[in-house]
Structure formats: C-alpha cells, structure tokens
Amino acid sequence: MGNVHEFRIVGVGASPYTRKLRAALRFRRLPFRFVVSGSKEARALPDRPLPLIPYLIAPDADGNLAVAKSDTTPILTYLDDAYPERRLRPSDPALRLLDLLVEDFGDEWLTKCMFHYRWSKEADARCAGAYLPFSMNMQMTAEESAAASASFSKRQIARLRVVGSNATTAPVIEASWGRFLQLLDAHIQNSPYFLGNRPGAGDFGCFGQMAMLVMNDPTPVALSRSISPRTYAWTERCEDLSGLDVSDADWIDICSPPDTLRNILSEVGRVYVPYLLANAAAVQQGGVTFQCELDGQPWEQDTVTYQAKCLVWLRDAYAALSQADAARVDRILKGTGCEFLFSGL
Numbered sequence: 001m002g003n004v005h006e007f008r009i010v011g012v013g014a015s016p017y018t019r020k021l022r023a024a025l026r027f028r029r030l031p032f033r034f035v036v037s038g039s040k041e042a043r044a045l046p047d048r049p050l051p052l053i054p055y056l057i058a059p060d061a062d063g064n065l066a067v068a069k070s071d072t073t074p075i076l077t078y079l080d081d082a083y084p085e086r087r088l089r090p091s092d093p094a095l096r097l098l099d100l101l102v103e104d105f106g107d108e109w110l111t112k113c114m115f116h117y118r119w120s121k122e123a124d125a126r127c128a129g130a131y132l133p134f135s136m137n138m139q140m141t142a143e144e145s146a147a148a149s150a151s152f153s154k155r156q157i158a159r160l161r162v163v164g165s166n167a168t169t170a171p172v173i174e175a176s177w178g179r180f181l182q183l184l185d186a187h188i189q190n191s192p193y194f195l196g197n198r199p200g201a202g203d204f205g206c207f208g209q210m211a212m213l214v215m216n217d218p219t220p221v222a223l224s225r226s227i228s229p230r231t232y233a234w235t236e237r238c239e240d241l242s243g244l245d246v247s248d249a250d251w252i253d254i255c256s257p258p259d260t261l262r263n264i265l266s267e268v269g270r271v272y273v274p275y276l277l278a279n280a281a282a283v284q285q286g287g288v289t290f291q292c293e294l295d296g297q298p299w300e301q302d303t304v305t306y307q308a309k310c311l312v313w314l315r316d317a318y319a320a321l322s323q324a325d326a327a328r329v330d331r332i333l334k335g336t337g338c339e340f341l342f343s344g345l
C-alpha cells in the first residue's frame, strides 16, 4: 500500500490539543502518522510555524510533506475545505456557528479547568511532572528526568497566572467543571454528541481537554468518576470515532434543540462569555491584567490576546450569517447568556 498521502501529526499524548487533532483525524478517516514532538522523525519534517504543539504536516498532491500548519481550529477548517468527505463542521451556517462556540468553549475555557487541576494541585502536578519528561524522551535517566521534571513543572506552575488559575478564581473554575460534567451527562443520555447523533468540531475541542481531565489527571479523574461515569465512557469513545457512520441527517434540528443543549449553552454563557468580553475589553484598553465578575464571583488574571481574537472570530462568523440564519442562532442563544457575544453587532 502506498503511503505518500499520509498526514503527520506532531505532538505528545499529554497535550490536550494534540488529542483533539488526533481524534478529529481519526473521525475524518484521514490517514496519518503520529510523530512525537522533538523526536528524530519530527526533526526530519518541516518546522512548526508557531511554537506550539500539535502541528500538522499536510501532503501536497504529489505526497510531498512540505506544508506545516499550527493551531487546531484553523487546521480543522482547512481539512474540511480540502477533504469534504466526513466534514466536521456543519454545513448549515447556524449550526456551524454553534459548533464553533462549543469548540471555543472547550479550547479556551475547559483548558482553564485542565491547567488548573494539573498544575495547582500538588498531587496532580507531581504526577504530571514525573511522567511528562518521559513522554518526550523515554530514555532519560532518573537524574535527567528529575531535573527535567523540576524545570518543566516550574515553568507550567508559573503559567497558571496566564491561564487564570489562582486563589480567587479556583472556586469559579471548579464549580464550572462540576456543573459541566453534570450537564454533559444529562445531554448525552439522549444525544450522543453536542449537536446530535454525530460529532462536530466542538466535541473534539471538549474531548481534547477531557482526555486529561477525565482520563488522566488524578484529582479531576476522581471527581469525574464520582460525578459522571457516563462522561468517562463518552470521552474514551471520542478518542476513536473512525467506525461511526454519519450523515447530515444526524445533526440536531436547530429550531427544536434539546433543553439539555440549551443548559450546556447556559454554562458557556454563565462563565465563558463574560470572561471573553471582559478579556477583550481589557486587551483593547492595553491592560496587562484585568478583573471582572464571573457567575457573581470575582475573577482576575492576565489579559490573553489570543482569546480577544477568539471573540473577533466568533463575531466575524456571526456577522457573515444571513438574517434568517442569525435569527435561528439568536433563538437558541436567547436567555443562555451567549447572546451577549453578539448583541449590538
């Protein structure tokens, strides 16, 4: 069998965005080889465009591995455009916007939960620090890994402030994670994925973070097992959906969405939307840190320029909708708090 048209995904298994991309390609039935970041195989490939993992190397028409792409959200869009069979993003523009919103919530809010539990809890930080060096270099000696673990953990713990995990925000993050598990549990009792009987990009955005929160890191794993064993089964299943047959009829009817989906959107509107708006306002004013209220509780963190862009991308997607499609989106978002993303546009 020829192999010239295989993609390469370069990353590590402990990276939530790597897991998002790898699971998405499996669902897409796009052939790929997984290459460990920093390995000799990775070094032989084109360099990454951004200092981030994962990155994707796409074959050109002749199978040459020339082009490297970073950032999973635009990567998934590129793959949908280039390989239309089993596209991830819904073709209905209104549903597509909802899917983008769920994806963004997974990528940018659940990642706060992931980073918070992994690096602010001693047991989790010890666990992650101990094995992460080996995930990049299995042959490290005990001394080398101890040094790598100490420096990597120090770097990640210092980054907690960038993500927004601190003593003020911890209760907001933990309460949101617990609610999200309950809401997803209720939703998947009737609808196996966020937007129906088939996954969209949003499922993989949430899956990537949940691969860590539900299946990997001790404190949130224990929590999720006690709150919702069903979400463990969901997360484990999302890892490889290559065998799931899907069609356009599998998406929900956006005009009669299940209450359980609106309840999840209400969680997005409760915490993530006010966060995005406050962050973007602070970025616009040139702030380095900002404070706001989320869910009636205080929040403070460093401003995040990338997340100000996330808001712009969501708004651009909304602005591109026809009036009829925007009205369908407005109807489902009304009363969830998510409508404030687009009010006044």
Ligand SMILES: N[C@@H](CCC(=O)N[C@@H](CS)C(=O)NCC(=O)O)C(=O)O
Binding pocket: 014, 015, 016, 017, 018, 051, 052, 053, 054, 070, 071, 072, 073, 107
């Ligand atoms: N928005 C990016 C985020 C990727 C990301 O933040 N990756 C993390 C690892 S999970 C990373 O590479 N961080 C920089 C580092 O570890 O040096 C995406 O969706 O790909």
